[in-house]
Amino acid sequence: MLRLRNGRTLYYGKGDVLTYRTYAAPLEVPAIPESAFTGDANVIFAHNITFAVSGESLMTSFSEGDNAQVVATDSMKNFILRHAATYEGSTTEGFLAYIGEAFFAKYAHISAIEVRGDRIPFQSLSVRGDEGPRESGLVYRRSHNDHAHAAMELRRAAEGAGVVEQWSGLSDLQLIKVSGSSFHGFVRDEYTTLPESFDRPLFIFLNIQWRYEDPEDAWDGSRGRYAPAEQVRDLAQQAFHAYESPSIQYLITRIGLHMLDRFPQLAEVRFESNNRTWETIVDRDPVTGASVFTEPRPPFGFQGFAMTRADLTDPQFAFDADGLHRPSAKGVAQP
């Protein structure tokens, strides 16, 4: 939240600035074993942007109704859209930092900016080619699955902008594992009605965020140190696959440890998860394996956990980097 130096909270801005830029610079990233993703052609580089500003000089617009220093939020929207045309980079973080730095350069009385961009994902489609299916490169499908985002708070600095805080993230990842998850051994007392479960259909909603040691690794894709949300997604699904989880708490911690291990450029990762375990209607048929489930009813449980690089070597986590590919201390690898 944007605050003035005297501690007062003061900001205004524009949300839902839908920005569809075509033919941004392609992003290339180093491959990781858990993912087929090695980059994005960025033919459609689309974002929903929220942009807010703060500064001492805006105080009189709140106190006296004096708009002399107020850049209209309608102008902010135009500023963002026009700068989408001139951004030469390949990452959401770089795009947000570019808008922020340009805004500081244009409006000398603005001292702080908070900006968030949620990527609007479009999936490339395949069409008939001479030697089998090939990517269209022209036609894309709007995806309502998980998507990447970035958010940062910038302060005016001697030269350009200083980063107060910057997070990258993956929102609304929804994963179901049909077998290989349990939840038992929890406190049993007069309030307990939940039966112990030794093989539950675990459906989770996940928001994952990560912070770089050096925020500029995220601004400049050409450094080769970008940690793309697509690889984070694939790493998370690999961990879900590999570990037989005793709880969501344990599962998100394993995902986080593997993220920190796989991406040494990250300083911190954090999770918010939501438990949407399907409700069982018809128990598993021992012969066919068939079961029937339905949507769970509210209220829903949630978990949160944040981890730093120091946790990789903290004995309490007993982290084993090979746990993604073979049985871990708690889990067994799935077929």
Ligand SMILES: O=c1[nH]c(=O)c2[nH]c(=O)[nH]c2[nH]1
């Ligand atoms: O993974 C879980 N963690 C919990 O803390 C919990 N509590 C609950 O009712 N179900 C679950 N599942």
